[in-house]
Amino acid sequence: MIGNDVQVAGEYLTSGEVVGIPTETVYGLAGNALNEAAIVKIFSVKNRPYFDPLIVHVASTQEIEKYCHPLPEQAYWLAHSFLPGPLTLLLPKKKLIPDLVTAGLPNVAIRVPAHPMLKVLLEELDFPLAAPSANPFGYISPTTAQHVEAQLGNKIPYILDGGPCAIGLESTIIGWEAEQPVVYRKGGLPVEKIEAVIGKVEVRQHSSSQPAAPGQLKSHYAPAAPLKLGNLQEMITCYKGKRIGLLSLCGVYPDIPQILQVKLSMTCDLNEAARNFFSAMRYLDGLDLEVILAEWMPEEGLGRAINDRLRRAAAL
Ligand code: TXA
Ligand code: MG
DSSP: OOEEEEEHHHHHHHHHHEEEESSSSSSEEEEEEEEEEHHHHHHHHHHHHHHSSEEEEEEEEEHHHBBBBBOOOOHHHHHHOOOOEEEEEEEBBBBBBHHHTTTTTEEEEEEEEOOOHHHHHHHHHHSEOOOOSSSSSTTTOOSHHHHHHHTTTTSSSOOOOOSOOSSOOEEEEEETTTTTTEEEEEESSSSHHHHHOOOEEEEOOOOOSSSSSSSSSSSSOOSOOOOEOOOOOHHHTTTTSEEEEESSOOOOTTOOOOOGGSSSTTTTTHHHHHHHHHHHHHHHTTOOSSSEOOOOOOTTTTHHHHHHHHHTTTTO
16 A cells, blocks of 8 residues: 555554655665564565665664764765765674675665655664665666555555655665775766765676675666667667667657657756656556667766666666
8 A cells, every 4th residue: 555654654664564665766665674574574575585685774874883883984974975865885784783684794785865754764763674676676676656556566565655756766885895995886876976075986897696796686677678778760770660669868769659769858967867767667668569779878977877777677
């Protein structure tokens, strides 16, 4: 059931249930991070392999220290600059966090979400929330309560509706190796903004052989129809005669029916494009197409994170 009652969501969570929650990035499938039975439910509802660890959500930056050992100095600067917001820190966990949450890894991924309704919920609870994105494993992430309902509605008792996600892409994940910062997943906080605070960071490419590296399975966000990336005009010619759908930043292609093309932004704005991206993928996925043709975004700001999702939707 979809509703907007924070109290109801809180009661389900306190009783060990899992519920859909809004965040500023994407919707999450949340459970009590300190309750192993609730964590098991998250994995089973999402059909997620146990080797893929979960992000823990807390109400404030101060709370991070309850669950993690002393932070590297750079983590403080980042927290000060960007939290609450779309940034997840990978930090050494304290014993309080069950090994199930981190898939046995020594670090926990932790974040302070900026969504006002979720903030109220987290402040009411006396435990943090573990929450992966609320989609079946490997499928497109949800950015509205209706997206969650469509796929997981019959498996969970409640979805807290906080409206469409303001950012629309998952959080950026950063950690430290030998005190050097590493971005493991490009996301809602552009790498340029991080570098403006702590200097150059390494951005790790995805790895399918090493799923312990965060969020970086090669095939992910996958629609049912194959997705091809390149120059749209050239691909339209190449796939002539097939049932094709188009995903562009802001172009219009007169030869293709309007309902088969999605333009991510009226004004070629990458923030707007990010906000619309996962909805657009779902829309195209619902059209029974033979192939989805998409173009690369400019490699700047949120364009880099959208390109990462496109690359993995195409399993490149
Ligand atoms: O914006 C977000 O981060 C959303 C919202 C709901 O907060 N959550 C999200 O969770 O995207 P999920 O589970 O779909 O993606 C989190 C990624 C996973 O792919 C996982 O591999 C990685 O973070 N991760 C989580 N904990 C980790 C850990 N302890 N060590 C390494 N990677 C971790
Ligand atoms: Mg996910």
